[in-house]
Amino acid sequence: MKFHADKPDSLSITALGEGWVAINGERHENSLVLTSAGQVQPWDCAAFEALTASHFERLIGAMPEPPELVIFGSGKRLRFAQPALMRTLIERRIGVETMDTAAACRTFNILVAEGRRVVSALIIGD
Template identity: 50%
Template sequence: MKLQADRIEGTNAISRHGAEGVIVNGIEYTASVVVPWQGQVLAWPVSTFAELTVERFAALVQLRPELVIFGSGRRLRFPAPALLRPLIDQRIGVETMDTAAACRTYNVLLAEGRSVVAALLFEGPAQSTA
């Protein structure tokens, strides 16, 4: 789905998303990715829901967001609360939704000027192009 995000200079807007990946600032990503509101878009080394670990979520703390939107793939699946503990302990909000909804919500929060990170799970054999 193509999105028309209100992009603020220096931020990372998601312009398109689908089951196969996302386009952020004109660059296509076809594997799981972390999209911070500003700075570098990062590969997220998780290719299945079962591979989610405390360490994968703990790495998001270093980005210092006020909120993390976790896109759980094509369908809504909630990670075990213990996996989210590093974020919760740092008082970082966490919302879980399917990846399509996560992309839309991320852009809305980005347009509001929020310090938001989208951690997007794309399952499958595809590799990131970035």
């Protein structure tokens, strides 16, 4: 599936396939964190079952300012992490939206184009 960015000068997800995602044309095959501030970072969570609270806690510092929203891409299918894992985000009033990774990719592009302060944590290939 190919995506087309409205703002080509910003970070965007340009394609998605089985076990990979392309960020500004560069292919990634491991889970990652994207920020609307333009950072792409590896996310050391290879599978949904491996999620811990520290995976979500690290998202707060992914940008210079805390995000207003975290988009969590749970893999090939929609799965919800236990609320206790996201406690730190909830306590700081950072919104969390969970969706499958393909939907999370589309949503990230839309929110970045709107100028929102957003972090997307994507599980790839699970």
